[in-house]
Amino acid sequence: MTSLNYDGIAEIVDTITSSREELNNASTPLRIVKLDRRQFLKMTGAVGGGLMLSFSAPKAIANKDTGAFQPNGYVKIDSSGIVLYAKNPEIGQGVKTSLPMIVAEELDAAWEDVTVEQSRIDQAAYGMQFAGGSTAIPMNWTALRRAGATARSMLVKAAANRWNVSVDALTTESSEVIHGSSGRRATYLELANEAAALDVPNGDSVPLKDPSDFHILGRRVTGVDNEALVRGEPLFGIDQTVPGMKYAVCQKCAAIGGTVKSANLEDIKKMSGIVDAFVLEGNDNAGELLPGVAVVADSTWAALEAKRALNIEWEETGASTDSWSDAINEAERLRHEPGPRVVDIGNVDTAFANSVKQASGFYRYAFASHAQLEPQNCTASFSDGKLELWAPTQTPGAAIMSAARIVGIQPTNVTLHQKRCGGGFGRRLYNDFVCEAAAIAKHVGVPVKLQWTREDDMAYDLYRAGGFHQMHGSVDENGKITGWRNRFITFTNDGNRPVSGGGISPGVFPGGLLENIRVEQTALEWKNRCAAWRAPGSNVFAFVVGSFLHELAHIAGRDHLEVLLEVLGEPRQLGPRGMHTGRAAGVVELAAEKAGWGRELEEGRGMGVAFYYSHAGHIAEVADVSVSEDKKVKVHKVTVAADVGPIVNLSGAENQVQGSVVDGISTMFDLAVSFENGRVQQTNFDKYSMMRMPSAPEIDVHFVRSDYPPTGLGEPAFPPLAPAVYNAIFAATGQRARTMPISEEGFTLA
């Protein structure tokens, strides 16, 4: 049967993401439950070997031959200008701008003098190149500073040689080297030739700037592709064309795991504009190549028309029969049974027995689709045993490995051109679409652009898993929380461990903060693919634990803010990758202050607060909402306080936070994917309604200026949004909603 193998991608994500939440899933006890009435063939869990995570060191490359000054993979200067290379995929997180800003800062270039280009995919030169886990800034910060500083030091040396003065007599400013005492100046462009002739010094030996001298970092810088975007220039994978290119589509089985029994291929081939139609065999790895029928045509429209005319008989023995309603029923039963303990600290049973008050709540969240706006596509050309790919992927290195395997060549014979991605959110960590394009290109022998429809995208996503939590907690006579039990019911694809993003760990909030805490975990077998979705794990756990904390504060008769700060306690670091409670309390207090926490509100209006630590980011959010009699919710304002260390690009950082808040509201109100008989019920955006502009609230963003190392912002502002709004709705109405999306409890977005 089909296995799932993501070539180590899930491991990358699990390892680098969030707090300690994603860690050690494999070693935590887990009960596996087959869903009632269902015959599941076990998916064998062959998860790819761990890739080493390493900080990428700038590496000297030969530059003396080209005439250009190119001391490493990030900087190229010649008489025509300064080019900085952005190493990682751009998916909307802003790294094509922010990473080169770091290089430019230490290079002491004027930002206006810089042109940014996407680098080639070359992990020997750049280290790991991928977009995921909010890691680009923390993983590359030091290496990029050294890359810029190295180039600067060589330009200074070149000027010192030219003027026969000491390097100590020289300074730099705005892409120029200056000899202060004589007033001589030379631009970097003028010095490039001479600098190219010098030996590249060890990057560790070059001095870095004092942060107080930064003049680019922390500024508002507009995205480097913005002008090309508003001119409609080709940037994205979908915009790619190559000479002789044909257009491909592929129809796969509505129930994942189904294979092609027969298809009306001859009828299809007779249609106008059709080049070929054929059965594409899967490769027994649902993470790479799913079986289906491929159609290659002269235009996208001809291919789509043929796709509609396909008549395929599917073999569905062993295909998915997943049912969300069955899962709900099973979870309803399991929530009354203890599960294996992921963590059991203190004694919750004693704490409950000795408590003054107890509360419980059964929380549930649906599956969700990534819905990145650019449907999956990839352009591929295969000839003479070589494969060329133009791919909007988050993991180009893994894409090369997978595609090489699919077409049966060595990875060294694959060239991948990184294309801008129309959104990612984790979907493009997985390269099934790249594999499909490679297989089709090899079969037809001409370059093809594979285009998934939105319907394909919704049906063959790797979803954010749904889940269930039976929560139970207690407070003592002082209203202090004494016991906390989180009984979690999740899903497993491989029958061995929870799906990526669906595994809970001992560190899940409020782990490490309470004396008596127990977390249990049970997994339901599930065939539809699940994987990382923006802020994996945290994106749903924050909703549950952030809401339930408020439930306990409420039964204690205390202010939620006060209880939250009490739980965080004295400032301390919780383990090497855990939160710092002082930074946590700092953002909670700041968000509360800026939002005007505690002020009098009119009837039907309420405020809610939540904090969550993920992806090394400490973020607190306060939501201010009104709820009408008919449960229409107006989110007036969301106030965010974030501590992610120094800010690289203030404009980009603020945009990520605002976007995370909008995404958070959109997801908590309306977004759900459900399955019956293995089939996804939501086929397009008419049944998967993302938030539109009229519902967008005011969003007030505050960054704490801390001296901690900088960390990423693509994800951590997402998790606290849902609990803040759920808590605000409770404050406004007295009604506790425990289902996400909340529209399933009748609350709709005004």
Next chain:
Amino acid sequence: MNIKINGESRDLGDLDLRTPLLWVLRDELNLVGAKYGCGISQCGACTILVNSVAVKSCSYPVGSVGDADVTTIEGLADSDGELTAVQKAWIDLDVAQCGYCQSGQVMAAEALLRAIPNPSDDQIDQAMASNICRCGTYIRIRDAVKSAANELATDVGGGA
């Protein structure tokens, strides 16, 4: 057949008249600014102008164009490449995240400001509600539309 796109008459040969304009633009004319997002007029990534009115090109058959003027995002800048107030505002306010929807957003904003030069907040929200931004840049889109409207009002002497 011929259609008028960005001020030029373009010969399309004998094309299936039901072909959505989006795919004609992208595959036949190499105008890839308009994007495919959903194919059912839900997301607005494919928005273009037909006689200055915003149209979802994914669901607009090329046979319906007739002698109307079609404008795509590639046709907004003037012959010297000078950008419109809307395009400039999008750059100045750093609206985009992934940027995939932004071509459609810019075209929807152009259509709005051609019809209503000084829109109210509510008119902006309603006009732009046809376009989804998955990254959630609505606040900046709203600000950019307002900024462009102000710029245009200043240019023509207070909108007289």
